[in-house]
Amino acid sequence: MVIRGGRVVDPVQGIDALRDVRTNDVVVEIAEHLEPHAGETVIDASGAVVAPGFIDMHVHLREPGNPEKETIESGTEAAVRGGFTAVACMPNTVPALDDAIAVANLRGEVARRARCRVYAIGAITRGRAGEEPCDYAAMTHAGAVAFSDDGDSVADVRVLYDAAGAAADVGAVFISHCEDAMLKPIDARLAESAVVARDLLIAAATGKTWHVAHLSLHASLELLRLVRSLGASAPAEVTPHHLTCTQEVARDLGPPGTVNPPLRSERDARALRDGVRDGTIDVLASDHAPHTQQEKRAGAAGFTGLEIALGAYAAAIPDLPLPRFVALLSSHPARVLGVPGGTLRPGSPADLTLFADREWRVDASQFASFGRTTPFDGAVLPRKAVATIVGGEVRYRA
Ligand SMILES: [Zn+2]
Known part of the structure; x- marks a missing residue:
């Protein structure tokens, strides 16, 4: 396949230029002009950005256990x-x-049914019960790329330290979901920052790399900066909704506006956007957390995110330079998870995301996801994927 005439943005190789890309199941070559061979598929990418395939490192696929929410x-x-x-x-599936x-x-x-690559994150504790560490070596051997009790924090600090x-x-x-369950009903802000501080101090003390999921507070960013200065290896991610939406949005949505961590203040959202700009935040991740409509009306926590994420990130931080936008969605999550991809260097998997700055209106009723609740439903977003190529196969084309 030859992808022609696009703006190739690959921060790892320092490329940001009009280029053609030749692929089979891996990237073969990138050049100013590539003449297609007989029988090669040609994709016209003029007007689009051609980037290393985007990786969303925080997704709930709900299998096994809850195929009514998502499959x-x-x-x-x-x-x-x-x-x-x-x-x-x-x-946080059933079973975990x-x-x-x-x-x-x-x-x-996944090998039989998935439309894209799927990397498994294993639990930190057995049954996510917060009591007994899992067998990390065996799970890594089986293919787990990270460990998290996401949905909950590990409450017992001794268990976490042992883990x-x-x-x-x-x-x-x-990967830490930073919310102290006992503090949350008393002080929902302290419930996050107390766990951010605790987990990152354990990271600094043990040398374990610790990724902070869905940061939502200005204070959490400041703690992140502090523990990094103490030597902690601590990448961090932010969601589209925490970058953009505030507690007023949650109030207007009513029970379907429930999400963990909750939507915060405009000051927090602004600090998070600045944290992306200044490099404190390493990764954009959607925390795609689908539920049935009935469950959302009853206040189940989480939004559907995969189909709005690209546009919502661009809307939140329109001034973010494209190479950085691409890095936050490709090379950075690849590095945190230690998985292939994140670059179009020849020999890398032919995973590519083509996107364009083109306005479109979100219509959640048309989502492929079973999850239909997002604060971005009805919004006009400025950026959209136009083609998604996995292992040299076109899996989506607008
Ligand atoms: Zn979480």
């Missing part, structure tokens, strides 16, 4: 429509992904 098919179809060539799925067999089973299902020790020799990072 591997629906979630990964939503991913490719949203411009993602890979997702990492969270282990807490041992090597569960990880291997999921990988088997970090048990995972010390495993490359896969820990």
Whole structure:
């Protein structure tokens, strides 16, 4: 295949120029002009940006256990429509992904059914019960790329400290959902920052790399800067909704506006946007958390995110330089998870996201995802995926 005439943006190689790209299942070559060979598919990318495939490292695919909320098919179809060539799925399934067999089973299902690449995140504790560390070496061997009890924080600090020790020799990072369940009803802001501080101090003390999921507070950003200055290896992500939406939006939405962590103040959202601009935040991740409409009306926490993410990030920070936008969605999550991709260097997987600055209106009723609740429903967004290529195969084309 030859992808012609697009603006190729690959921050890893320092490319930002009009180029043609030749692929088979890997990237073959990039040049100013490539003449298609007989039988080669040609994709006209004029007017589009051609980027390394986007990776959403925070996605809930709801399998096993809750296929009424989402399936591997629906979630990964939503991913490719949203411009993602890979997702990492969270282990708060039923049962939880807490041992090597569960990880291997999921990988088997994914190999048969997924529309994009899917990387498994294993649980930190057995059954996500917060009591007993999992077998990280065995799960990594089975294909887990990170560990998280996402949806909950590990409440017992001794368990978490032991877990970090048990995972010390495993490359896969820990990912923290920072909300103290006991503090939350008393002080929903302190519930986040107290756990950010605790987990990142453990990261600094143990040397374990610790990724902070869905940062939502100005204070959390300041803590992140502090612990990094103490030597912690601590990348961090932010969601489209926390970058843009405030508690007023949540109030207007009523029970469907429920999300963890909750939507915060305009001051927090502004600080998060600045945190993306100044490099404190490394990764953009949607926290795609689909539920049925009935569950959302009853206040289930989470928004559908894969199909609005690209446009919502661009709307939140329109001045973000394109190479940085691309890095936050490709090379940075690839580096945090230690997975292939994130660059179009020849020999890399032929995973590419083509997108354009083209206005479109969100219509959640048309989503591939079963999750239909997003604060961006009805919004006009300025950027859209126009083609998603996974392993040299076109999986989506607008
Ligand atoms: Zn979470």
